[in-house]
Amino acid sequence: xxxxxxxxxxxxxxxxxxxxxxxxxxxxxxxxxxxxxxxxxxxxxxxxxxxxxxxxxxxxxxxxxxxxxxxxxxxxxxxxxxxxxxxxxxxxxxxxxxxxxxxxxxxxxxxxxxxxx
Amino acid sequence: xxxxxxxxxxxxxxxxxxxxxxxxxxxxxxxxxxxxxxxxxxxxxxxxxxxxxxxxxxxxxxxxxxxxxxxxxxxxxxxxxxxxxxxxxxxxxxxxxxxxxxxxxxxxxxxxxxxxxxxxxxxxxxxxxxxxxxxxxxxxxxxxxxxxxxxxxxxxxxxxxxxxxxxxxxxxxxxxxxxxxxxxxxxxxxxxxxxxxxxxxxxxxxxxxxxxxxxxxxxxxxxxxxxxxxxxxxxxxxxxxxxxxxxxxxxxxxxxxxxxxxxxxxxxxxxxxxxxxxxxxxxxxxxxxxxxxxxxxxxxxxxxxxxxxxxxxxxxxxxxxxxxxxxxxxxxxxxxxxxxxxxxxxxxxxxxxxxxxxxxxxxxxxxxxxxxxxxxxxxxxxxxxxxxxxxxxxxxxxxxxxxxxxxxxxxxxxxxxxxxxxxxxxxxxxxxxxxxxxxxxxxxxxxxxxxxxxxxxxxxxxxxxxxxxxxxxxxxxxxxxxxxxxxxxxxxxxxxxxxxxxxxxxxxxxxxxxxxxxxxxxxxxxxxxxxxxxxxxxxxxxxxxxxxxxxxxxxxxxxxxxxxxxxxxxxxxxxxxxxxxxxxxxxxxxxxxxxxxxxxxxxxxxxxxxxxxxxxxxxxxxxxxxxxxxxxxxxxxxxxxxxxxxxxxxxxxxxxxxxxxxxxxxxxxxxxxxxxxxxxxxxxxxxx
Numbered sequence: 001x002x003x004x005x006x007x008x009x010x011x012x013x014x015x016x017x018x019x020x021x022x023x024x025x026x027x028x029x030x031x032x033x034x035x036x037x038x039x040x041x042x043x044x045x046x047x048x049x050x051x052x053x054x055x056x057x058x059x060x061x062x063x064x065x066x067x068x069x070x071x072x073x074x075x076x077x078x079x080x081x082x083x084x085x086x087x088x089x090x091x092x093x094x095x096x097x098x099x100x101x102x103x104x105x106x107x108x109x110x111x112x113x114x115x116x117x
Numbered sequence: 118x119x120x121x122x123x124x125x126x127x128x129x130x131x132x133x134x135x136x137x138x139x140x141x142x143x144x145x146x147x148x149x150x151x152x153x154x155x156x157x158x159x160x161x162x163x164x165x166x167x168x169x170x171x172x173x174x175x176x177x178x179x180x181x182x183x184x185x186x187x188x189x190x191x192x193x194x195x196x197x198x199x200x201x202x203x204x205x206x207x208x209x210x211x212x213x214x215x216x217x218x219x220x221x222x223x224x225x226x227x228x229x230x231x232x233x234x235x236x237x238x239x240x241x242x243x244x245x246x247x248x249x250x251x252x253x254x255x256x257x258x259x260x261x262x263x264x265x266x267x268x269x270x271x272x273x274x275x276x277x278x279x280x281x282x283x284x285x286x287x288x289x290x291x292x293x294x295x296x297x298x299x300x301x302x303x304x305x306x307x308x309x310x311x312x313x314x315x316x317x318x319x320x321x322x323x324x325x326x327x328x329x330x331x332x333x334x335x336x337x338x339x340x341x342x343x344x345x346x347x348x349x350x351x352x353x354x355x356x357x358x359x360x361x362x363x364x365x366x367x368x369x370x371x372x373x374x375x376x377x378x379x380x381x382x383x384x385x386x387x388x389x390x391x392x393x394x395x396x397x398x399x400x401x402x403x404x405x406x407x408x409x410x411x412x413x414x415x416x417x418x419x420x421x422x423x424x425x426x427x428x429x430x431x432x433x434x435x436x437x438x439x440x441x442x443x444x445x446x447x448x449x450x451x452x453x454x455x456x457x458x459x460x461x462x463x464x465x466x467x468x469x470x471x472x473x474x475x476x477x478x479x480x481x482x483x484x485x486x487x488x489x490x491x492x493x494x495x496x497x498x499x500x501x502x503x504x505x506x507x508x509x510x511x512x513x514x515x516x517x518x519x520x521x522x523x524x525x526x527x528x529x530x531x532x533x534x535x536x537x538x539x540x541x542x543x544x545x546x547x548x549x550x551x552x553x554x555x556x557x558x559x560x561x562x563x564x565x566x567x568x569x570x571x572x573x574x575x576x577x578x579x580x581x582x583x584x585x586x587x588x589x590x591x592x593x594x595x596x597x598x599x600x601x602x603x604x605x606x607x608x609x610x611x612x613x614x615x616x617x618x619x620x621x622x623x624x625x626x627x628x629x630x631x632x633x634x635x636x637x638x639x640x641x642x643x644x645x646x647x648x649x650x651x652x653x654x655x656x657x658x659x660x661x662x663x664x665x666x667x668x669x670x671x672x673x674x675x676x677x678x679x680x681x682x683x684x685x686x687x688x689x690x691x692x693x694x695x696x697x698x699x700x701x702x703x704x705x706x707x708x709x710x711x712x713x714x715x716x717x718x719x720x721x722x723x724x725x726x727x728x729x730x731x732x733x734x735x736x737x738x739x740x741x742x743x744x745x746x747x748x749x750x751x752x753x754x755x756x757x758x759x760x761x762x763x764x765x766x767x768x769x770x771x772x773x774x775x776x777x778x779x780x781x782x783x784x785x786x787x788x789x790x791x792x793x794x795x796x797x798x799x800x801x802x803x804x805x
Contacts, residue, residue, distance in 0.1 A: 030730055038723035042716055049712040053704035095792035102788070106757055110777065113761045114770060 028094075032079040036072045043068035059117050067112040074104050145530055146402040147435050148458040149420060154181050156406045160413050165189075168196060168213035173414035175220040180421040180457070194223035201229040208240055208252040215259035222263075230265045241277060246294035248360075250281050251307045254314040261318065274319030278327055281311055289338030293360070301355045303363075305338055306371025313378040328383055335376055335387055342393065348525065349403050350396025366404065370415035373397055377426040391429045391523035398423050398431035398456050398523075420456045429523035432461050434509060436530060437490070443502060443536035443587050444652055449493040451482060453511060453524075462522065463514040466491045469527065472506040501588045502536040502650045535650045536587045538594070543582035545642075545659070547572045548623075560659055568642075568660030574626045574667060580613070581621040584646070591618045594648035599624075601662065602641045607634065607676045613644075626664065634676040635669035738794060746790040753784035 025033075046064045055061050081089045081097035089097075161174040171193050178185045200206045200214040211233055218225060233256070240253035254277070261269045271277060284292045284304075291304040312331060316323055342350050343365075352372050354363035380387050401420050407413045423431055434453050441447035453461045465484070471477040477500055482491035509528045513519055543560035547570050558568045560582070572578060580599060584592040597613040597620055609632065613622040626633075640662045647654035738744050757780050764773040 027730060027732075031727065031732065034723055034726040034730070038719045038726075041719035041722070045712065045715050045719070049715075052712075053708065054702070056701040056703065093796050095796045099788055099792055102754065106754075106781075109758070109761055110764075110773075113765050116765055 026084075029079055029083060032075050032082070036075045036079075039068045039072035039075065043072075057117065059115055063112050063116040067109065070108045070112070071105055074101055074108070077101070145435055145439070145528075146399050146433055148402065148433050148454050148456055149181070149417075150458070153406060153417075154183050157181050157183055157413060157417070160407075160410050165193075168200065168210055168217055170410070171196070172213050172216045172220070173410060175217060177414050177417045179220050180417050190221055193217055194221055197221070197223050198225065198229070201225055201233055204232065204236075208237075208249060208256070211236065212252040212256045212259075215256050215263070219259055219263055225265060230260065234260060234266055234269065238272065241271060242273075244280075247281070247284055247291060247304055247308055247311070248293065250277070251311045254311045254318070257318055258314040269318065270320040271315060271318040274315050274321070275323055275327070278312060278315045278319075278323055281308055281315070282327065282331070284308065285334055287337070289334050289336075289341060299355070301360075301363075302338070302341070302352045302368040303354060303360070303371045305334075306368070306373070306375035309335065309372075309375030309379045313375075313382045316379075316382045331379070332383075332387055335379070335389070338372065339389060339393060342396075344396070345400070345403075347399065347403070348392070348396055349400040350393055351400040364412075366401075366407070366412045366415045369397065369400060370419045373419040373422050376428060377422040380427040387428055389428055391431075392525070394423065394426075394429045395431045395523040395525060398433065402433065402456060424455050424457050424459065430521060431456055431523045432511070434466070434511065434525065434528045434530075436532075439531060440533040440535065442652065443534060449482075449507075449532070450488075450490040451493070451509065452490045460489060462518050464518075465512045465514065467510045467512060468493060469508045469510050471500075471532075472508060472529070474505055476500075477505070477507075500534055501586045501590055502534050502538070502592070504531065504533045504650060506530065507532050533650060535652050537653045538587075538592050538648075538651045539585045540646070541583045541585060542619075543580075545570070545578070545580045548577040548579055550575065550577075558660075562655070562657070562659075567658065569663075570660065571663040571665070572626060573665040574630050576626060578624040578626070578662065579621070580644070581619055583619055592648075592651075594646055594651055594654075596645055596647045598645040600643040600645070602643065603633075603636050604638050604640075605636065605676070607636060609633065626666070630666050631673070633664070633666060635666050635673055636676060637664055637666045640664050736795070738791075738798070743791065743794045746787055746794065749787045750784070750791045753780060753787055756780055757784065 043065050046061065046068070050061050078097055078101040080086060081092050081100075082094045083089075157177055161177060165171040165174055175185065175189075175193065177183075194217075197214045197218050200210050201218075206214070215233075217223075237253045237256045237260075240249060241257070244250045244253055254271075257269060257271070260266055284295060285308065286292065286300050288300075289305060290300040290302055291308040292298065292300045293304050309331070316328070338352075341352065343353050344350055351365045352368045353365050354368035356363060376387065376389070398420070401416050401423075404412070404416050407416055432453055433456060434451060437450055437452065438447070441449055451466050453464060453466065455461065466482045468477070468480050468482065470479060480493070480495065482493045484490075485492050507530050509530060510526070511524045511528075513522070540562050543562060544557055545560055545568060546557040556570065558570070560568065570578070584594065586592045593615060597615070599611045599613055599622055600608055601611075601624075602608040609629075611622060611624065613620050615621070641658055642660050642662055643656060643658050645656035647656070738747055757777065760768075760773060760776055760780065764770075
């Protein structure tokens with residue numbers, strides 16, 4: 001009884017510290033995080049749908065899911081490059097990273113649209 | 118002259134088939150008949166170009182006795198008068214104009230005649246080539262014959278004769294002129310006609326030695342003759358004949374007209390063998406109905422010359438019908454006539470023998486003067502059915518006629534005698550090896566009764582019958598065939614063999630089990646007996662046979678697939694049931710729409726989150742140019758996304774890529790400007 005309550009308290013404390021730490025992150029990173037969350041959530045909803053109705057137009061399913069996952073991955077790359085704390089990417093201007101992000105997204109979505117059917 | 122019409126044409130001979138028979142020598146020729154007349158009307162139906170063509174048409178109609186149209190005659194006469202009156206007409210034109218006049222007997226005024234005669238006489242004197250002689254002398258002869266001028270004579274007949282003779286060659290042919298070494302048979306014919314014309318126009322006797330050498334030339338010419346197997350004889354033209362007269366019909370016509378006109382004006386005979394003249398007649402009759410006008414004229418004109426010539430008149434033996442029926446009691450009729458169908462002098466026809474049939478004896482045919490045919494009416498008593506070659510001989514009542522007429526010594530004619538063959542003593546039986554015959558049934562081919570038999574594979578089927586001719590002899594037909602047809606249409610054919618008097622066939626089913634494909638059941642029995650001379654050839658079903666064969670072993674051959682009924686090939690075919698892949702089950706539309714709504718939720722969540730974060734547009738450049746670029750940047754991205762939507766909806770990849778190329782370049786440029794501007798402003802802020 002005591003041990004379980006202490007673990008609960010510890011997890012609560014953990015969450016609190018995570019939250020406060022997260023609040024410190026710069027705004028642009030938070031925007032990117034939000035974008036990633038949105039993309040992943042959309043992918044999950046599509047998977048649930050497929051689980052319900054079956055994967056008949058499989059290409060469409062793949063297309064949809066990979067579009068979400070792909071854009072999420074690209075957003076993560078952008079976050080890495082834009083984050084000032086990352087020493088490896090100090091020389092890369094954030095605008096340049098953003099331009100890469102846009103370009104890669106456009107290419108990804110061209111392929112996705114072709115595969116969508 | 119020799120081209121005058123034959124007298125009065127005999128009754129028309131009915132057209133019969135000319136048999137190409139089994140022996141090359143046995144063939145018959147038919148004299149000119151009604152079909153020739155109708156063909157002539159067709160061939161010469163068009164309007165005529167030159168006087169030569171006009172003459173050919175008119176002469177042909179005249180010889181055949183065909184009515185010519187009156188306007189043709191008037192038009193031709195006009196042309197004739199014009200040609201004869203004109204002083205610029207060529208020798209050839211004058212010649213043919215006079216020829217046409219000879220047929221039509223137009224009115225020609227005396228002035229034209231005088232002019233013509235003087236032109237021709239001058240031409241004769243100055244002629245150097247053969248055709249000049251031919252046309253000029255021919256013209257003068259025509260003037261004399263048509264009595265257009267009296268007392269017409271050649272000035273130096275013997276000199277002209279020698280000049281023409283100088284163009285001859287040693288092999289009997291003539292050259293067209295002294296400068297050209299090529300000679301032709303056609304030229305020989307023309308030369309002989311010209312020489313005959315000279316003789317008739319000369320006031321005094323021509324030197325007999327000259328005539329004698331010409332007769333030798335004729336004999337030499339006849340050594341060059343070509344022969345067919347059936348006795349026809351002709352002259353083959355020369356390839357090199359520059360005047361285009363190379364064909365055998367034209368060359369032979371020329372020679373025939375030449376020798377008949379020459380024989381008409383000379384005394385004594387030409388010593389030509391009668392069979393050669395007969396051969397020439399056979400050649401022309403063998404042509405049948407010629408295709409073009411020139412050949413037609415040549416054929417008919419030659420026959421008219423041969424019809425009554427002074428060398429030998431050919432007589433043709435022909436039969437109106439070569440197939441005679443004993444049942445109908447037909448009598449064999451034989452006719453002898455001239456080539457144009459006129460009557461022959463009184464003669465007798467003897468049937469000498471029939472080739473390979475000693476039973477038929479020599480006998481004389483009776484003459485039926487009403488129908489002008491010779492009749493053999495003893496056929497049915499002495500001659501049985503079959504095909505024979507009868508050999509006929511012609512004997513003249515007056516022995517003098519033998520010299521004047523040319524007949525074949527022995528004419529061979531193929532004859533078919535048909536009759537009804539009696540089928541008798543027909544029996545069909547099923548035989549058992551132990552018990553002998555189980556059931557024998559008599560077959561009656563006249564009646565409609567069908568026999569019904571049963572047999573198994575250990576037994577035999579025996580069929581026998583006899584065939585008898587009307588005269589009571591055994592008969593062997595071409596076909597005696599037995600056919601057994603199963604219910605499934607599989608059939609088997611057997612030939613019925615004969616042993617002297619009887620026809621017999623024994624089918625041993627033990628040996629035939631394999632051949633019958635082990636098919637048991639009802640078989641239809643069909644018998645076929647047939648021959649060309651059998652008038653009552655038959656094939657009929659004589660009964661049924663229930664055949665019991667053992668079961669087929671594993672490896673037995675299957676019966677061949679019977680061809681489907683011919684009509685079913687074109688009928689509708691069987692319906693094909695296509696099996697499509699069953700379509701996938703799709704979810705109900707409401708569910709899909711619900712999830713579509715659900716998908717939009719994260720987007721809304723994203724926008725709400727952005728607003729909570731306090732997203733603003735403060736960093737949007739305010740100066741004009743950068744602002745424009747920034748705006749264009751967003752517009753560019755938006756347009757690319759819009760392009761993707763269209764790509765999904767209706768465009769194809771190539772079009773999309775093309776447009777994307779343009780948009781991409783634009784976007785790169787604009788984006789570069791905007792982002793570099795942003796970068797520079799942020800670095801300024803940092804440094805400041």
